[in-house]
Amino acid sequence: MHRRALIAGLSLAGLLPSIPGTLMDRAEAADDPVRPFDDTTVRQIARDLATKPYAAPEERLPGRLGDIGYDEYRDIRYDPRRALWRADNLPIQMQPFHRGFLFKQKVSLFEVADGRATPIPYDASAFTLGALNIAPPTEDIGFAGFRLTNPMNRPDHFDEVAAFVGASYFRAIGKGHTYGLSARGLAIATAERSGEEFPVFRAFWLQKPQAQGNSMVVHALLDSPSTTGAFRFTIRPGEETVFDVESRLYPRVEMATAGIAPLTSMFLLSPLDRAGMDDYRTAVHDSDGLMLSTGRGEAIWRPLANPRELQISVFTDANPRGFGLMQRRRSFDDYNDLEARYERRPGCWVEPIGDWGEGAVHLVEIPTTEEIHDNIAAFWRPRAPLRPGQEYSYVYRLHWASGAAFSAGGRQPPAQFGESRQGAKPSVQGTRLFVLEAKGGRLADLPQGAQPVLDVTASTGRIESAVLQRNPETGGWRATFELIPGNQRLVELRALLKDEQGPLTETWLFRWTP
Structure with a gap:
């Protein structure tokens, strides 16, 4: 089972009720389902919904659609010749995902054109149900989500460039990439003892793309027991696929554990952390580090780890300039995996637009023994709780890219640590x-x-034999040092290169554990 199908499916239970008194109910009940729509429509729906108690959804599906397995679900295919906007020869097309397997909750889809929103009805004839051997549903059962396609890699073929399916999960790729890490609309209580709450995107409004452009706008309604939300995504596929995200949250209850712009990824092993892993591959991960650009202008690189116990790292900041889970290793030889092709996975860089105030970037690392599990999460948590009856706005840009460089105050970006390794010193x-x-x-x-x-410094233990020298093979510099941890069970390491003008590199951070 694909880990994202599993995670998204596990997070879906009980998260998609009907929305009484909103545009969706009026559209479905009225003789003319077409309704006016503008940039304030979904905000008003979310604002109104937040004043009502949360209602659990109905998961009913006809026949045995709700009981099918992973392989059967994968065998359900949408006919690409029926893709929305294909007949109009537009640069972006949409194909919906069928409900079933873990994706039981109904997601409503609307097309927006000329200031009007039109429901997109379910049509069983557009799907091939594979080997299910069941009668196609005759009622409008809605959808599980959707994918967007674009001729990003070659002009004669529409490749999938983004997908929204499962809770508030979505992901995207740039040119030449394969899917890797995911983003979410919102995280709540991630890694908290109370248990995580998974908000869900319950409806999407898809604005018809312009014929001469290469972008489109998607509006989404988010709902959960704790909050509602209105999201506006402007999506631009390309060498680096970019999402401009405008989000507004309307809490039902006080939220002290909200995670803004959350990212979810997988890390199993690397040359820096492979203890106990007997694997022929050099590295196995969708992301190899958390990159930060702080409000103070410091550049930070924190290589990821697969810890023996759950660990959470908190990077306190004010008005961050950016953070992201990145994939710096870009060579096949870095992984030696002909199937997964981890060197083609994108990183995702979160660029806040405007001031986000005080808070912290949280990094969650969960132990795993298999690469099928997403065990890494990163997000921004505001210092002050989000309170009911208020509107909270977060605007940011997501860069789905092979790499990211940032400058502080217009200065040249610092040198990056492209590789980190550790090993025993036998002597x-x-x-x-x-x-x-x-x-x-x-x-x-x-x-x-x-x-x-x-x-180079250590929070405890002792650093010895620190050496810095040019590396003629890479054209860069190699830094080496020894850590003598003694009996310590956790050591925070910090390293950077500098000269009389200041830092030459980003700050390298790592949490060592036995």
Whole structure:
């Protein structure tokens, strides 16, 4: 079973009630289902819905659609010749996902054109039900979500570039990518003892793309026991696929554990963290690090880990400039996996638009022994709780890209740590040897004979034998140091290169555990 199908499906139970008194009910009940629509419509629906008690959804499906397995669900196909906007020869097309398997809740879809919203009805004849051997549903059972396609890689073929399905999960790719990490509309109580709450996108309004453009707008209504929300996504496929996200939240209850712009990924092993893993591959992950650009202008790189116990890292900040789960290893030799092709997975960089105030980026790392599980989460948590009766607006840009560079105050982006490794030093029992490779930024412009300073510290234990030297094989610099942890069970490591002008690299952080 694909891990995202499992995670999304597990999060769907009880999350898609009907919406009495809203545009959707009026559209379904009226003789003329077409209704006026503008950028305020979904906000008003969410605002009104927040004043009503949360209602659990009905999951009823005809026949045995609700009992099918993963392979049977995968065998349900939508006819691409029936894709929305295909007949209009538009640059983006839409294909809906069928309900069934774990995706039982009905998601309503609307097409928006010329200021009017029209329901998109379910049509069984557009789907091939594969080997299910059941009669096609005769009623309008709605959809589970949808995918968007675009001739991103070659002009004669529409490739899938984004998909919204399962709770508030969505994902996208840029040119040449394959799917990897996912984003969500909102996270609530992630890794909390109370248990996580999964909001769901209950309806989407898809604005008809312009013939001469290469973008489209998707509006989404979010709902959960704790909050409602209105989202507006402007999606631009390309070398780097970009989502401009405008979100507004309307809490039903006080939320102290909201996660804004959440990302979800998988990390199993890398040269820096492969303890106990007997695997022929060099690395196995959809993302290899959390990258941060703080409101103070500091650039941070925190390589991911597959810990022995759940661990949470909190990076306190005010008005962050960006954060993201990135995939820096870009060579086939970095993974040696002909099937998964992890070198083609995108990173996702979150760029806040405007001031987000005080809060923290949270990184959650969950132990796993298999690559089928998404065990990494990252999100922004506001310092102050979100309170009922208020509207909260968060605007940001998502970059689905192979890499990301950021500058602080217009300065040149710092050199990045492209590789981090550790291993035992056999001659000294318990000593760990770390090797970091840095490249780019001002490091690349240093004159021959210049010698930067390697600044490396540990929260406990002891650092010895710190050495910095040019690496002629990479054109960058190699930093090495030894950690003598003693009896410590957790050591926070910090390293960077600098000269008299200031930092030459981003700040490298890592939490070492035995």
